[in-house]
Amino acid sequence: QVQLVQSGAEVKKPGASVKVSCKTSGYTFTGYYIHWVRQAPGQGLEWMGWINPKSGDTIYAQKFQGWVTMTRDTSISTAYMALSRLTSDDTAVYYCARLGTEDYWGQGTLVTVSS
């Protein structure tokens, strides 16, 4: 079965960077875009961007351009999302997801930014 398994919770200080992984299984990794979506406490879903695992091409939401980096390692069917220059506003649950008609989400990774 299709699974997206994310790395564990992180606590970071303001100004630091974080990198979240999303290991996939049960399907051809290079066949579907991986999207990243975040949700701050008590807030809605916010789309951050996607990566095409086959080509490595990325599209980022305008808000995150210059600030987020999405990469992948096809040898281990894993996608990554790195966010730099963290502030308290980046405290959120970060999800990787395969959006579309066959829709799958990771379990979410809580990133807490606190001094």
Next chain:
Amino acid sequence: SYEVTQPPSVSVSPGQTARITCSGDALPKKYAYWYQQKSGQAPVLVIYEDNKRPSGIPERFSGSSSGTMATLTISGAQVEDEADYYCYSTDSSGNHTVVFGGGTKLTVL
């Protein structure tokens, strides 16, 4: 930038029909997708491509789209349907840029 708009809240009594709207300028050309999210859980897709229901989603969930508005309808809403609902679509740029609506809190009581 492209925006998708939902009402912040909708309230119905059990057994009534709940309708949640989603408006966006790209919707005449782009599909709407709908998620249900309960507290502390990842979103669950309940409608895709405007009006298709994934397997395992109850038949009381349906979707429609006309012009710049898509609608999620829950016919005979049940207490367990109380949740946050989000729509999304892609914009018209051709880059498959996803935009979520702000979410609608459905109260069933």
